[in-house]
Amino acid sequence: MATEALQRQIQGKWQNSFARLNRDQQGITGLLGFSESWTLATDFLHPRDLNDPKANREWDMTQVRNAVETLSRSKMLPLLLENFLEEMRKQQYLITNDVNELMRQYENTEDIHHIARLIYRLLEWYRAWVPISELGHTILSAYTLTFQTHIYSTLPPSFSRGFKQLINATFDLAGTRTAPPWIPPTPAPLQSSLPIPRPDLPLWSSFEQLGMLDRYESLISSVCYEHIEAHILETCTRKWGERMLQPLREWMTNKIVPWMVMPYARGARTAEEARSMLQGVGSRFDFHVCKTLSDLRTREIFDIIIDFPDSQPALEDLKECLQRVDQRSQLVQTLRKANRKRLLHPGADTKDIIAQYVSIIRCLRLVDPPGVLLFKVADPIRRYLRERPDTIRCIVASLVGDGESGDSLVDENEPIQPLQQMQVEDYTDPSWEPEPIDAGPDFRTNKPSDVISTLVSIYDSKDLFVRELQVLLAQRLLAITDGNFDRERRNIEILKIRFGEAALQVCEVMLRDMTDSKRIDQHVQSQKNMILRPTIISRHFWPPLQAGKFTMPGQFKQIQDDYASEFHLFKPDKMLRWLPLLGTIHLEIELEDRTVPADVPPLEAAFIELFSQRDTWTVDELVASVGSVDRPAAIKALTTWVDLGVLKDEGGNRYRLLEVAEDGFSSSSGAPRPARIVEEVPAVLTVEQQQADQMKVYWKACFIEGMLTNLGMLPLDRIQTMLKFAPGYDRTVEQLGAFMEAARREGLVTASNGLWKLSKR
Amino acid sequence: MKVHVKNWHAIAQWRWDTGAADADDDGEGDVCGICRVPYEGCCPSCKMPGDDCPLIWGECSHVFHMHCLLQWIGTSSSKQQCPMDRRPWVTAERKVDRTNNAR
Numbered sequence: 001m002a003t004e005a006l007q008r009q010i011q012g013k014w015q016n017s018f019a020r021l022n023r024d025q026q027g028i029t030g031l032l033g034f035s036e037s038w039t040l041a042t043d044f045l046h047p048r049d050l051n052d053p054k055a056n057r058e059w060d061m062t063q064v065r066n067a068v069e070t071l072s073r074s075k076m077l078p079l080l081l082e083n084f085l086e087e088m089r090k091q092q093y094l095i096t097n098d099v100n101e102l103m104r105q106y107e108n109t110e111d112i113h114h115i116a117r118l119i120y121r122l123l124e125w126y127r128a129w130v131p132i133s134e135l136g137h138t139i140l141s142a143y144t145l146t147f148q149t150h151i152y153s154t155l156p157p158s159f160s161r162g163f164k165q166l167i168n169a170t171f172d173l174a175g176t177r178t179a180p181p182w183i184p185p186t187p188a189p190l191q192s193s194l195p196i197p198r199p200d201l202p203l204w205s206s207f208e209q210l211g212m213l214d215r216y217e218s219l220i221s222s223v224c225y226e227h228i229e230a231h232i233l234e235t236c237t238r239k240w241g242e243r244m245l246q247p248l249r250e251w252m253t254n255k256i257v258p259w260m261v262m263p264y265a266r267g268a269r270t271a272e273e274a275r276s277m278l279q280g281v282g283s284r285f286d287f288h289v290c291k292t293l294s295d296l297r298t299r300e301i302f303d304i305i306i307d308f309p310d311s312q313p314a315l316e317d318l319k320e321c322l323q324r325v326d327q328r329s330q331l332v333q334t335l336r337k338a339n340r341k342r343l344l345h346p347g348a349d350t351k352d353i354i355a356q357y358v359s360i361i362r363c364l365r366l367v368d369p370p371g372v373l374l375f376k377v378a379d380p381i382r383r384y385l386r387e388r389p390d391t392i393r394c395i396v397a398s399l400v401g402d403g404e405s406g407d408s409l410v411d412e413n414e415p416i417q418p419l420q421q422m423q424v425e426d427y428t429d430p431s432w433e434p435e436p437i438d439a440g441p442d443f444r445t446n447k448p449s450d451v452i453s454t455l456v457s458i459y460d461s462k463d464l465f466v467r468e469l470q471v472l473l474a475q476r477l478l479a480i481t482d483g484n485f486d487r488e489r490r491n492i493e494i495l496k497i498r499f500g501e502a503a504l505q506v507c508e509v510m511l512r513d514m515t516d517s518k519r520i521d522q523h524v525q526s527q528k529n530m531i532l533r534p535t536i537i538s539r540h541f542w543p544p545l546q547a548g549k550f551t552m553p554g555q556f557k558q559i560q561d562d563y564a565s566e567f568h569l570f571k572p573d574k575m576l577r578w579l580p581l582l583g584t585i586h587l588e589i590e591l592e593d594r595t596v597p598a599d600v601p602p603l604e605a606a607f608i609e610l611f612s613q614r615d616t617w618t619v620d621e622l623v624a625s626v627g628s629v630d631r632p633a634a635i636k637a638l639t640t641w642v643d644l645g646v647l648k649d650e651g652g653n654r655y656r657l658l659e660v661a662e663d664g665f666s667s668s669s670g671a672p673r674p675a676r677i678v679e680e681v682p683a684v685l686t687v688e689q690q691q692a693d694q695m696k697v698y699w700k701a702c703f704i705e706g707m708l709t710n711l712g713m714l715p716l717d718r719i720q721t722m723l724k725f726a727p728g729y730d731r732t733v734e735q736l737g738a739f740m741e742a743a744r745r746e747g748l749v750t751a752s753n754g755l756w757k758l759s760k761r
Numbered sequence: 762m763k764v765h766v767k768n769w770h771a772i773a774q775w776r777w778d779t780g781a782a783d784a785d786d787d788g789e790g791d792v793c794g795i796c797r798v799p800y801e802g803c804c805p806s807c808k809m810p811g812d813d814c815p816l817i818w819g820e821c822s823h824v825f826h827m828h829c830l831l832q833w834i835g836t837s838s839s840k841q842q843c844p845m846d847r848r849p850w851v852t853a854e855r856k857v858d859r860t861n862n863a864r
Contacts (some may be wrong), residue, residue, distance in 0.1 A: 481770045505808055512809060534771040538810045540802045545772070555766065568778075573816070576773045586768035602771070605764075612762050657762060 021074050034074055037067035045084045047091040047129045064132070081139050085146055088129065092150050095125050099154045106162050112169055115162040116203065122151055123206045148211045163216060167223040170203070171259055204262045213263060220263050221281075224256065225288050232292045240304055240311035245320055248289055256285065287324060294321035298331045302338035308359040312366065319367045328368070328438060332376045335360075339377070344384045350394045357381050358451050372436045382458045392468045395455050399465075399498075400472060400491040452498060466503045469495065471543045473507055477514055478535065478545075478582060485514050509541040524566045532563045534583075536576065544690055548581040550627035552602060554609045556585075589646055592659045596646055603629065604637040608646065611657045619653040691731075692739070704740075705758070713755040716740065776801060777816050779824050794845050795829035804828040819843050820851040 022030030044064050071080055098121050106114035126147055131139050207213050213220070231251065236244045257278065265277035297304065297318040304311040322328055342348075343356055357378070364374040385391045426432065456462055476488055489511055496504050517536045524530060552560060564576045585605040589596040598604075606626050610617060619638065623629050638655050641647040647655045703726055708714060719740075720733045731739075740756055743749050750759045777800045779791065792799050803814035804826035817827040823845045825833075833839050834850060843850045 478772055509809060516811070531766050532769045532771055534773045536773050536775050538801060539774045539776075540799055541810060555764070556769075559766065559769065560771070571775075571812075573778050574775045574811075575778045577776055579772045579774065582772035583770045585766060585770075588765040588767055590763040590765060592762075597767075605766075609764050612764055659762060 021076075023070075023073055034070055034076075037070035038076070038080075040064060040067040041071055041080055042083055042087075045080070045087070045131055047084075047088045047094075049091070049094050050124060050128055051094075061132075068132075077136070077139070081142060084131065084139075085142065088143075088146060088150075095122070095151065096154050098122075098125070099151065100156075103156050103159060103162075107158055110165075112162060112166045115159070115166045118159075119166075119203065119206050119210070119212075122210055126210060144211070148215075151210070152215065160216075160219060163212075164219060164223050166203075167220055168227065170262065171227055171255075201262065201266070204266055207263075208266070221284075224260070224285065228252075228256065228285065228288055229292050232289065232296060236293060236296055238300065238303075240300075240307055240314035243313045243317055245290075245293060245317045248293065249286070252285065252289060257282070260285070290321040290324040291327070294318060294325050294327045295330075297321070298327060298334050301331065301335050302342060305335075305356065305359045305363045308363055315363055315366045322367065328373060331367075332373055335377050336380060339381060344381065350385075350388050350390050351398075353381070353385060353388075354391070354394050354398065354455070357385070358455070361451055361454055370436045370439075372439045376440065378454075385458055391458070392464050393472070395458075396465060396468045396472050399452065399469070399495060400476075400488075462499060462503070466499060467543075469499075469504075470506055470510070473510060474543050474545070477510060480514075480535075481533075481584065485511070506541050509538055513537045513541070520567065520570060523570050524563065527569075528562070528566055530559070530563055530566070532559050534563065534576070534578075536567075544693065545579055546581045548629070550580050550603070550606065550629050552578075552580060552606050552609075553626060554612070556602075556605060556609060591646070591661075593661055596644055598644060600640060601637070603633060604640050607634075607637050608641060611647070611655075615657045615659070616650075617655055619655070622655075691735070692742070708749065708756065708758045713757040715754050716756065719756065774801075775811070777824075779816070779818075791824070793826045793829055794823060795825050795833055798826070800824065800826070806832075818853040820853045821846055821848050 018031070021034045022028060023034070040063060044059055044067075068077075071077055099118065102114050102118040102121065106112075106118070129143070129147065131143055204213075207216075232244075232248065236248075260278055260281065261274055264281050265274040297314055300314075301318075304314050318331075322331070339356075339360075343353055360377060360381070361374060364377060365371065367373060456465055459465070473488060473492070477485060480488075492504060492507050492511060495507075513536065517534065520536060521533055551557060560578055564578075567576050568574070580602055583602055584599055585602060587598050587600060587605060587608070589598065589608060600608075603626075607617075607622055610622060610625060619631065619634055622638075623631065623634050638647060638649070642649050642655070645661055646658060648658050650656050703723055704719060707719060707722055716737055717733060720731075720736050723729050723731070723736070740749060740751070744751055747759055749756050751757075779800065793804065796804050798804065800816055801810060803810040806828055807814040807826075815827050816824050817830050818824055819830075821843050823843055825844075830844075830850070833844055834841060841850055842848060
C-alpha cells in the first residue's frame with residue numbers, strides 16, 4: 001500500500017540512478033555503455049588462476065581505462081571494489097592451495113628453498129591480482145589489506161621458523177656476488193636506481209611488497225640478535241687476553257651493517273641517507289653487542305678474576321660494556337653467587353680465599369673505580385673471613401712475604417703507604433662528588449684504597465694484626481741460625497710504614513735482641529771458643545714462648561754453664577736463663593759401627609746424652625732425670641731416635657741403645673742418613689694459646705674457682721658478669737663458654753642445665 | 762757411644778742480676794717500684810730495654826729503673842729519699858762484686 005509520497009520518492013530515486021548511470025546521454029545509450037564498461041572492468045579485475053593459461057589473456061589497456069573512467073563517472077567504483085573483493089574471496093582457495101603445497105614440501109625437507117619459492121609465488125599472486133593504479137589509492141590499499149590478511153591467516157606456524165631460516169641464510173650472502181639457487185637469477189623488474197650490491201635484494205623487495213617486513217620486523221631483528229650472539233659466543237668465550245669489543249664493532253661494521261641495509265635502509269639513495277636510516281636500529285644492535293658481551297663476561301667473571309693479570313683486557317671490555325648496558329646488579333649477583341659456591345666454603349684454603357679476594361679487589365677497581373661493585377661483592381667475603389680463625393695469620397704471613405708461596409699479596413710495585421683510616425667526607429672539597437647512584441646505605445666513598453688497608457680493615461682493630469705479626473716474627477727470628485735476618489728487618493721497616501712506628505716498637509726490640517745476641521756472641525767467642533751460639537732475648541718483648549723446665553744432662557749442662565759464666569763476665573749485671581725447649585743442636589752420634597749425624601731439638605739431645613751413660617732406660621727414668629717433661633713430648637723425642645735407628649723400642653716403655661745397627665737400617669757407616677728433624681711444635685705460642693693461658697689466670701687467681709666454691713652453681717652469664725669486675729678482663733661470653741667447656745673436659749667443673757659447678761674431687 | 766756436639770743454637774733470656782731474681786722462675790718478675798714495669802722491661806720514657814734502660818741499686822736494697830729514680834730524685838717533694846722506705850737515697854755500688862764473689 002504505497003502512498004503517493006512514497007511512490008514519488010521511489011520514482012525520484014529511480015530517476016536519479018538512471019540519470020547517473022546514463023550520464024545524460026540519449027535514450028539508454030549511456031546505460032548500455034555503462035553496462036559494457038562494468039562487464040569489462042569486472043572481467044579485467046577478476047582474480048584469475050595463475051595455473052590456468054586461458055585466464056591469462058591480453059587486455060587492451062585503453063579500453064580498460066575507458067571503462068574505468070565510465071564507471072568512475074557513474075560513481076560506481078565502490079561497488080566495483082566490493083565486487084572485486086568478493087571475487088577475490090571466492091578465488092582465495094587458489095592461494096591457499098599453493099601455500100599449503102609449498103609449506104608441506106618445506107616441512108618435509110626443511111629446505112629454505114621452498115620458503116623462498118613460496119615468497120615468490122605469493123608475490124606472483126599479488127602482482128596478478130593487483131588492480132591498476134587508475135582505480136585509485138583506496139582500492140589499491142583495500143586490495144593489499146585483504147590480500148595480506150588472507151595470506152597471513154593461511155600461513156601455518158611453521159612458516160615463522162622457515163622465514164627465520166631464510167633470513168639467517170641471507171647473512172652468508174654478505175660477501176658473495178653469486179646468488180644462491182633460491183634467489184631467482186633475474187632481478188625483479190621494479191627496482192631503485194641503486195647499483196645492486198647484494199644478490200638478496202629481490203628477496204627483500206618481495207618481503208616488502210608482501211608487507212612482511214612490518215609484520216615480521218621483530219622476527220627479523222631477533223634473527224640478527226641471534227646471529228650476533230652466536231658470533232660473540234663463538235669468538236669471545238674464554239678469550240680474556242685481548243680486547244674484544246673493538247673487533248666486535250668492526251665485525252658489525254663489516255658484516256652486519258651491509259646486511260642491515262637490506263631490511264632497514266633499502267630505499268636509501270645515498271650513503272648519507274642510509275646512515276641516518278640505520279642510526280636508530282644500529283644503536284639498538286650495538287647495545288645488543290654490549291649486552292651480549294657483558295652477559296658473557298658476567299657469567300665468566302669468577303674465572304676472569306682467577307686469571308687476573310692476564311685477563312685485564314676482558315675486564316676493560318666489561319667496564320666499557322657496563323657503561324652502555326645497565327648490568328651492574330647482575331654482575332654483583334653472579335659474582336656473589338659464584339663466590340658463595342666456589343670460594344666461601346670449608347674446603348677452600350684461607351690463603352686462597354684471601355688471594356681471590358685481593359684479585360677481586362683489583363679487578364673490580366678496574367671495572368668500577370668508585371668501588372660500589374666491590375663494596376657489594378666484598379661484604380660477604382669479609383664477613384666470612386672474619387669467622388675464619390687463621391685469617392689474620394694468613395694476611396700477616398703474606399704481609400711479610402711468605403717464603404713458600406711465591407706470589408705475595410702485596411704488589412711489589414705498589415707504593416707502601418700507611419694504613420688508611422676511614423675519613424669523614426669533606427664537603428668543602430671543590431671536587432667532591434656524590435656517591436654513585438647504586439651505592440648502598442653503608443657505602444663510603446673514602447674507603448681505604450690499597451689492598452693491605454682493605455684487608456686489615458676486615459677487622460675492627462689493627463692490634464690483632466700487630467699481635468699476630470709479633471708471633472710470626474718471633475717464630476722466624478728464633479728459627480734463624482745463621483744470624484742473617486736482613487729480610488725480617490726489611491719487612492719490619494715496611495710494616496712500620498703501614499702500621500706506624502709505635503705499634504711495632506716491640507718488634508724493634510726483638511730485632512735489636514738479635515743484633516745484640518750476635519755482638520755478645522762475637523765477644524764471647526773471642527774470649528773462649530764455644531760451640532753454643534745462643535739468641536738472647538728480652539722477655540716481656542717477645543710473645544710468650546714454649547715454657548718448660550728441664551735440665552740438660554752431662555756435657556750440655558757444662559756447655560751452658562760455661563757460656564753463662566762468660567756472658568756474666570761480659571755483662572756483669574745480667575744473667576742468662578736458658579729456655580731449654582727451644583733451639584736446635586747439631587749432633588754426631590758415634591756408635592760402634594757407625595756415626596749418625598742429626599739436627600735435633602734439645603730434649604732429644606738430652607735423652608741421647610743420658611743413653612751414653614747406660615744402654616737401657618725406661619721413659620719414666622728418663623723424664624725423672626731431666627726434670628719435668630711432658631710424657632708425650634718425651635715419647636716423641638725417643639721416637640725420633642728410634643726413627644734414626646739409634647734406639648730401639650723394646651716395649652713396656654723401655655728403650656735400648658743400638659750400638660750395632662739392626663737389620664732394616666743401613667748399617668754401613670758409608671751412608672749415614674742425614675736426618676733433619678724439623679721442629680713441629682712452634683716455639684712461640686699462638687695468639688689462641690696465649691688467650692687460653694690468660695684465661696687460666698682468671699681460673700688460677702681463684703676468680704672462677706672461688707666463685708663456684710662460694711656460690712655453688714652459677715650460670716655462664718653470672719660468671720661473666722662477676723669476672724668483669726676483675727681488672728683487665730675483656731673476654732666475651734662465648735670465649736668464657738669455650739673456656740668453661742675446656743675446663744669441663746679436664747674434669748674441673750661439671751655442667752647441668754646451663755649451670756656450672758665444681759666437680760667434687 | 763759418644764755424643765759429639767757440633768753446633769748448638771740455643772735460646773736464652775737475660776735477667777738483671779738483682780740478687781733475688783732466682784726465686785721467680787716464670788712469673789712476671791720483680792717490678793720497678795716507681796713505674797710498676799718489670800725490671801727487664803723499660804721505663805716509660807725509654808723504648809729499648811736492657812743496657813739502654815739500666816737499673817739503679819740503693820743502699821736500702823731497693824732497686825729501680827735508673828731513669829725512674831733520677832726523675833723522682835729530681836722532684837723537690839722527693840727530699841732525696843728512697844720512694845719505698847723514705848730513707849735518704851744512697852746509690853749503692855753495683856752488686857757486681859757480690860755476685861762475682863758468690864760464684
